[in-house]
Amino acid sequence: MTEASEGRPTADEGPAPATVDPQSDVGSPALARALATGDRAAVARSLREDAVVVPVLDREDGTPQVQVFPAPEGADKPYQVCLFSSTETLAAFLGDAPERAFSLRRRESLAPFLTRHGAALHQVHLDPAGPHPMVATVEEILTALDPQPPADDPTGLFDETGTGISGEALHALGTVEEPGGFRGLGIELNLPEHWAIIELDEPERRERQIRDIVKQQTAKLGDRSAPLRRDLREKLIEVADKAEAAGGKVMAYLLLPGQEATLALNLTLYWHDLGPEAGSSSHLQRVQDRIGGELGPDDALTRTETLSGPFLRHVRLGQGSEEVGGQNLPLLLVDYWAEAPGRQSVARLSFSTPHVGIRDEMLRLTDKVLFSTEWILGQPTEDAPAAPDSDGAPAPVAPASPSPAAV
Incomplete structure (x- = not known):
């Protein structure tokens, strides 16, 4: 911001x-x-x-x-x-x-x-x-x-940063069809403290954040972990470089310990500035058609309409990277595709976790992350950048906090 x-x-x-x-x-x-x-x-x-x-x-x-x-x-x-x-x-x-x-x-x-x-x-x-x-x-x-956690929260990771949509945001959203009206220029994740953030589009800060994450996660291993820390840093830098080249804006890692083992959940935020729609199909509809034509037997694709626009949730199984010996590691992959107000951009929140055995619990957690995001809305000008990140959006205004009725 x-x-x-x-x-x-x-x-x-x-x-x-x-x-x-x-x-x-x-x-x-x-x-x-x-x-x-x-x-x-x-x-x-x-x-x-x-x-x-x-x-x-x-x-x-x-x-x-x-x-x-x-x-x-x-x-x-x-x-x-x-x-x-x-x-x-x-x-x-x-x-x-x-x-x-x-x-x-x-x-x-x-x-x-x-x-x-x-x-x-x-x-x-x-x-x-x-x-x-x-x-x-x-x-x-x-x-x-801070709202009180519900009694039936099975994950124990309740976090509800956004649960409604402001009147100012509704007013801005009502102008997206007008010439020069407000439209989505970025998205704010609003992750709680137990997430570690890597900002992909600032190289110096990115490397510093990677060093801090690796240091925190290997602190108990002592001095003998120096080679491991070096390898982890190099691998994270490589992954971050690839994500940034693919349009990634932010990577995040859940660092909250579970009762018996640390929960592993990774998130990459992508921002796709696609320009005005061509033809009768929206950008999100084209994404939906493409994914729908490639669904595997265990895939699940759902679409939800909300006050601040529709989103898709694509759930599937995958495998870890062969480069690090994870080709036999099953992963739960969850992608959320959200259509930005004004329908000229699409945000993608891409999650991966090895906890395939607690699929429903992990989906509740990823849903909470999505429903805590906020659109950054603005009235574009001729000199405004086309696809700013969440910390550099020009003329940001009241974000549309997601809720079961507003993403």
Whole structure:
């Protein structure tokens, strides 16, 4: 995602923030009641389940960003975030400030912002001008925004970064058919901490990330593992080079230990910028037709329609690489093909795992990864790059957080 100049935190927002006159009924009555009683548990619940008013500013390119404020003198971090239960309490805080735009945000877009920029944020203030102000740490708010795992989660790896779709994203999605309207320019994975990331399109950072992964995974082997570490680094660099040459943007490895053995799950994100559709078939339909004509007896291909576009899930069995002696290792391969809003690009999330014996559990996990992604939406300009990665998309706006009804 983009960063503002001089390191000031920014975030994806809606295409047109509101500037209506303050009204107490615009916001979250539940949050206002919780603040009035000082019930921190109720505040956490309202932040998790309801929308919150967030002040925004316009970038030079016309797209809005979250407005942050200087932290008090002596604070260990430069900025603080202010959240409001209504536009009335926001107006009381802004006073005569000329910038009066705001956006309603839910946890699925607020949590990624706080996670990305937590290192620069001192505190979070709720209704700082009253009538019932409350101060919390970034960690407290992130904990409040984190949903509780369901009792029937068989993997024990519950992670639900995105569970809805914001009003701003719905507005942007509604313009994709219009000339100059918003369209998908990239995709944000939003992987939790137990995933190790390799960014394929930045060679220096890529090699550093590979070194860190190999060091972490061989830490218990001691100095005698030096030749193994070298071989692993070389193999990962080779795999990353091939993935990048094929259009890969990000590789990720699950590093979370299981109860008896470490779970092995690899992910590569590809972005295919295909341009305007030709003929009567969409790009995704052409992918579906091609895969459907080559299905094996154990393959499964399904299509799901969602609020922010359709996606395919292709599940099949394969084998490991002969180059590393894995030709006899069965693999579960899962590909998700998602049509970007505007239908000019297709994102592919490609998973592989040797845990073929727990197929259903692994599919639940890969589904969760997919449903935590967000589209980066923007209005393309003549000088905008054709296929940016998730950290370099021009003019990003409110992403469409996936849910069972929105991918």
